[in-house]
Structures are given as structure tokens and as C-alpha cells.
Amino acid sequence: MSDVVAVKDLTKTYRLGTQTVTALAEVSLTVHAGEFMAVAGPSGSGKTTLLNLIGCLDTPTSGEIAIDGEPVARLSSTRRADLRARKLGFIFQTFNLIPVLTAWENVEYPLLIHRRGGEIGPRVRRALEQVGLAERARHRPPELSGGQQQRVAIARALVTEPALVLADEPTANLDSATGREIVDLMRRLNRERGTTFVFSTHDPRIMAAADRVVQISDGRVQA
Ligand SMILES: Nc1ncnc2c1ncn2[C@@H]1O[C@H](COP(=O)(O)OP(=O)(O)O)[C@@H](O)[C@H]1O
Numbered sequence: 001m002s003d004v005v006a007v008k009d010l011t012k013t014y015r016l017g018t019q020t021v022t023a024l025a026e027v028s029l030t031v032h033a034g035e036f037m038a039v040a041g042p043s044g045s046g047k048t049t050l051l052n053l054i055g056c057l058d059t060p061t062s063g064e065i066a067i068d069g070e071p072v073a074r075l076s077s078t079r080r081a082d083l084r085a086r087k088l089g090f091i092f093q094t095f096n097l098i099p100v101l102t103a104w105e106n107v108e109y110p111l112l113i114h115r116r117g118g119e120i121g122p123r124v125r126r127a128l129e130q131v132g133l134a135e136r137a138r139h140r141p142p143e144l145s146g147g148q149q150q151r152v153a154i155a156r157a158l159v160t161e162p163a164l165v166l167a168d169e170p171t172a173n174l175d176s177a178t179g180r181e182i183v184d185l186m187r188r189l190n191r192e193r194g195t196t197f198v199f200s201t202h203d204p205r206i207m208a209a210a211d212r213v214v215q216i217s218d219g220r221v222q223a
């Protein structure tokens, strides 16, 4: 199987005044195509830092990252933005939908920006159907429950058919039953579409859905 993510000796330090905070220390890991992988660890362990580096939202202090075979650790911000648009989808803890746009418009948005050709309407409809929200297409986020908003965010992440979806604590703002539904939905889409997922959590019940759990603490992967 090919690797969608290959990370080698990844280190990220932050400077806080005179102090240096090591958020990630020499992390190496790979994620195979089609995997449904969890990154688990307590608050402050480095989960967001790792996902943001894999997601080309930030650059490492040292180390290598390849996404779908492309080295990305030292790309310019423009090239990183281009790579994000071509290869990645994001799901956030706080959903991050645009509140003035309808569910349909939120899902359509990345397709309008990326202009990859082809018909947009059928793709938006299919993505909303796959998350069970076809009937809510005209609703705006404030008219939807948290679980429904996260479903819209999942449709938005998948509509561009990314090689990899990154989800940073996607269930942390939901009650446990809804959180479970969301992770089950991601799992089903992973199986049906073959999309690779990396998600972070500190909830053992959410971790249980993963093919593989990578534990991190104090910025280090636990063997
Ligand atoms: N921008 C930043 N500046 C300074 N320290 C940071 C910054 N972002 C994260 N950190 C620190 O890096 C460590 C890992 O943080 P983070 O990746 O957010 O962990 P998690 O997502 O597991 O809670 C923590 O000690 C955090 O305080």
C-alpha cells in the first residue's frame, strides 16, 4: 500500500519569551492509503500541532513531511495553500462553517474556489446525501444542531475528493451519542469512498473506531 502521509523526525518548537516549548519531538509515522487512524493523547500532548503540520497549515522546525509522495515541509505558503486545495480536507472541533451561507453553499464553497471543472451541483447534492442532510440543504448553520453542522463540515471536507481528511477533535464539542454518530459516519465514508482519515481525540470510545491508534504524550509518539 502507498503512503498518503510520511513524517520523519518531525520537531516543532515554539518560542515564548525566553522559553522554548517543544510541542513535537522527532515524530516519525506513516499513514497508508485508505486508513482510518486516530491520534490520541491528553490536552497539550501535541495533537493539534501534528495535524496542522500534516495539513500544511504550519511548517516544522525540522524534519520531513510528504503528502501523497510530495515533500511539503519547506514549501512557500502559496504552494502549501495549493497543496491543501488539491489534496486535503479539514474537519474542526468547532465546525467552522460560514454562518451566513446555507448548508448547500458551505459545501459548494471549496468547489467554487478550486475551479476544477465539471458540474458542481450534482457533487454538492451527492455530498449532502452521503451525510444524510439533503433535506437541510437550505438551512444556515445557526438553524442546525451541532451534529448536523459537523455533518455539513464533513460533506464540505469530502466534496473535493481529497487524498486525506484531517479531523482535529471532531467530536469534542458534541454529546457522546452524537460524537459516536459522527465518528461512525466518518468511518462509513472512509469505507465507501476509500478516503484516508487522520483524526485526533482523547475519548477512548472514539479511538475504538480506528484501524490504528497512535498515542502521543509530551510531543512524542509512544511505541
Ligand atoms: N502557538 C503556540 N505558541 C506556543 N506554544 C504552543 C503554541 N501552540 C501549541 N503550543 C504548545 O505546544 C504543546 C502542544 O499543543 P497542542 O498541539 O495544541 O496540543 P493538543 O492539541 O494535544 O492539546 C502545548 O504545550 C502547547 O501549549
Ligand SMILES: [Mg+2]
Residues within 6 Å of the ligand: 047, 048, 049, 168, 169
Ligand atoms: Mg488540540
